[in-house]
Amino acid sequence: VIGQPVKSKRPKEPGENKIKPVNKKVKPKNAKMKERESVDSSLKSQSILTQVMDKGHFQKLAATLSLAAGQSIELRCKGSNVTWSYPSYLDTFKDSRLSIKQLDRHSQLILANSTAADTGEYSCWLQLCNGNKCRKDETKTGSTYIFFTDKEELFVPTPSYFEIVYLNPDKPAVIPCRVTTPSAKVTLHREFPAEEIETDGTDIFYDAKKGFVFQHPTSDHKGIVYCKAESQGAPQISIKYHLLYVEVPKGPPSTTIAVSSGRAGLSDRVHVICTVLGEPDVDVSFRWQYPGQESGRPVIIQNFWRLINRGIGHTTRISKSVLLVEDFEDTDVGNYVCIAQNLQGETTVATKVELK
Numbered sequence: 001v002i003g004q005p006v007k008s009k010r011p012k013e014p015g016e017n018k019i020k021p022v023n024k025k026v027k028p029k030n031a032k033m034k035e036r037e038s039v040d041s042s043l044k045s046q047s048i049l050t051q052v053m054d055k056g057h058f059q060k061l062a063a064t065l066s067l068a069a070g071q072s073i074e075l076r077c078k079g080s081n082v083t084w085s086y087p088s089y090l091d092t093f094k095d096s097r098l099s100i101k102q103l104d105r106h107s108q109l110i111l112a113n114s115t116a117a118d119t120g121e122y123s124c125w126l127q128l129c130n131g132n133k134c135r136k137d138e139t140k141t142g143s144t145y146i147f148f149t150d151k152e153e154l155f156v157p158t159p160s161y162f163e164i165v166y167l168n169p170d171k172p173a174v175i176p177c178r179v180t181t182p183s184a185k186v187t188l189h190r191e192f193p194a195e196e197i198e199t200d201g202t203d204i205f206y207d208a209k210k211g212f213v214f215q216h217p218t219s220d221h222k223g224i225v226y227c228k229a230e231s232q233g234a235p236q237i238s239i240k241y242h243l244l245y246v247e248v249p250k251g252p253p254s255t256t257i258a259v260s261s262g263r264a265g266l267s268d269r270v271h272v273i274c275t276v277l278g279e280p281d282v283d284v285s286f287r288w289q290y291p292g293q294e295s296g297r298p299v300i301i302q303n304f305w306r307l308i309n310r311g312i313g314h315t316t317r318i319s320k321s322v323l324l325v326e327d328f329e330d331t332d333v334g335n336y337v338c339i340a341q342n343l344q345g346e347t348t349v350a351t352k353v354e355l356k
Helices: 028-040
Strands: 049-052 058-060 064-068 073-078 082-085 098-102 106-111 120-130 133-149 162-167 173-175 185-190 195-197 204-207 211-214 223-230 236-245 254-259 270-278 285-289 300-309 315-325 334-342 345-355
Touching (some): 049 120, 049 133, 073 082, 073 120, 073 133, 082 106, 106 120, 162 173, 173 236, 185 204, 254 334, 254 345, 285 300
Parallel strands (some): 064 133, 162 236
Antiparallel strands (some): 049 073, 073 106, 270 315
């Protein structure tokens, strides 16, 4: 029954019984000192996350937890207004194995029949609300990374067989071949020329919760790679990752505008094209202002984008917005303004169309 503690008699995990007894005697002075130290150490956040064990016992969670795939887990988060975060694919597929219920004093998350794909971070926090505005209470949070181990699935499964990873010289790049078994030995390999890529533990290193991290990507790293994992059995291969090197100046969109003809006759078709060159992983949105807009003049606007290889190992994204006037009239004479926007800002460009 959802809402009740899980009572399956499963074999204990190694180390599961190593819970410190509650009645352990501690000298009062030391306890006070420890309490003062924990408060003084830059106001550490208070963990509000626990795991419900057999027979209704609770256990505080460490930074990581390993469970065998197939097990169910119940987590509790103290508070009357709790928000949860968990692997996003559980939302994507609206997975019925996941159940979240807010009760009076705590929120409950139950994940039944776990699989290797459920491996990831599970966290919760209290929301502080004032009217309709809510914010995260940074002092009351809880988080743990759960490995759902499966010897048949050493890599956390993904919905695709091929992924693109952008290498930007300004920020670390991650090849997300995460494992379900934290003790697995993982290596990184280039497809052509066939070779293992050396990891020095500093510039390139492996993190079981993220994958391989390139701290300072360069164009030398581009190409197709895959990961290999070994853990008490035959090695397993991950999906392939296409590493594309990107080097485009940061800032508002680099935008140009062009028109099929600056002088149009009545009943002509007129195209106005707004083009942006930018980073492949940065979205661009477009807005238009045109002469017949206020009078409700019908126009057709189409947006699309594609990636191009500039031939020197760099990849650029071309985003376009095309405004089409199918039957040019007097009301269409005037300025056509395109506003392109990304996270860094917006750029406005304009062109004029006159009557022949």
